[in-house]
Amino acid sequence: MNVNARTVRWLLTSWAASWFAAMAWHGGMSWHFFVQGAQALADADDPAGGLHLYAVAPVLQIGPVAFLVTEALRVFGGRPDLLAAQLLGTAGGAYVLWQAGRLGRRLSPWPVLFFVPVWMYLAVASTHLDDVLALVGGVAALAAARAGRPILAGLLLGLAADAKPWALGFAALLLLLPGWRAMLRASASTAAVIALGWLPFFLADPRTSRALHFTIANTPLSALRALGFTDPRTPPWDRPVQALLGIALGIIAVRRGRWPAVLLLAVAARIALDPGTNRYYAAGAVVGALVWDLAGSRLRFPWWTAAAALSLFASRSIPLPAAIHGWITLTYCLATVFLLVPRQPTDYGRTKPAGPGYRRMPVWPREYRPGCGQTQRP
Template identity: 50%
Template structure:
């Protein structure tokens, strides 16, 4: 059964594509800041004992600074065959295109999940929020060239679509691929609970099987792989973690597990309250609120979450959430150099967003769920 999009909600695809192209061009000079990690990591993974210290299945034990999943290194291995310059340019272009795929995917879900939408509100939200999102996405995809985060966020978005399309197994695979691309993406796992009741076990099975297939070979070959989770980065003066009162110079030992547990707990709570489109937003918010880093590219993950919530979770779509977090996380550091102010702003923007999403009156939220959509389509057929 095909669902036609109402005329008022037609996607502003061409303007956003042009804007994405401009963002790509602006960020190309001096771009690819972190691409060397993906080149070096993929070389070490596939060269095995041909590098020192050994790579292969010992990769994460011997190179704990590579907080990047094996799926990402597989993609990077293909791209780097094009050469240093062409491989990077191809990666940046492809990653920018995946940002447009994220927007297209969320928009494509609307007629299935939200047939009640009328007028241009969804179009306005997609245009304004999508424009801000692409600015932050260009920082992630082009300036920093963080292939792992790009893949994780893209797979998470495809998992949302698979749930709405009634494909829980595909949703589980996509969520597993997200975690296999970037370990922190495991915070999106609660999305499997949004699958129709009788099919959740299928989504959960493929999620667990996919994560096991990606990571278990490394753990079995070298138990030191588990120690890579303790790799520490600098606790920046403007981080939300410092604003919480954590003055440690680097990442505390409890921090990464706390990010995962808090993100999953908030995701489960969102599903239980009928706000499953907020799972991505809450998972990223938990990560950023407890993260010692303040890199620009973190913002892209938060905006994928706000877009999902604005378009799919709110009864009346509004770009306030995306534009608010974009201002607090991306624009503010360009307007102020006061670390304490930026840290407080970062922390409170994330906390207030999560609190309002979970505590918002039921009348603010759309009532459609994957289970209801699948059931409605089955009855029509």
């Protein structure tokens, strides 16, 4: 590594460390939910705990995997368990950066600059461990699918959904596996892991189904209101449509060779139709945008990552009318649909000469397309 590269690495590490320090001291805003839920889940003798947890407290829209990880971190006790969760979340962000670089071109400083503040808000300031695990699991599942490892891809996707149910919207990434048998094996693996995580609760207490119908306030800042849905709380159709729309968009993306957009499209479908407007939601869009910018975009500057960080995260610090924030969110989410537009017929190895800032996304000939038996780049 030359001096300049070493200096850049040091500056980026300092950038991340400064954000961690700034957010850690007064961070952990949501950590008490995880501690309370983990304690209740571990207390099998409590009629309000154990496998009755979701029946008694449907407000806990946190998956069992996140509670199990929390319980493991509680060994540190008190304030140290929060710090351990924050460090774990930070390590998850480092993994996402590393894996996104492996999926696409070599990681450059620009994506890191935009990614770090948003991720640190999720992992350190709010300490939403469930979303951290869901996003890390989604990126890992995508990498496993690209490597042609069906069981691992299905396992990781299932664990992501067991940490946060909305991660099921990433399911289209399984279409990247080579051949229908691999896809079926991965789907069976995902279904088995999800059943293992959630079915015991439904079998132990049928009232667990209440968690499926739990609603939250439809805030004035939501993109859902900008779309014209003014229900005071979550519409009954909302959650299923979020998942189905995310999966459908992901399927179209894979079929058109735009696989790096799968995560971003699933997150955009969720945010566009979600009545909640928690600031940490932006981390999902930034993760998806990062994968697209590094593995799918032709441009060197990470425009989608920058736009997600500025429009969905930084703009929330600007005192604008609530409806304006909703329209900003909706505009970004709708813009992601343009990632599905096919490129000009310059693919299959016959492209225009590359100019400054130009990077061709691989578009595979038939024998290299997902589902045709090949998993590596030609």
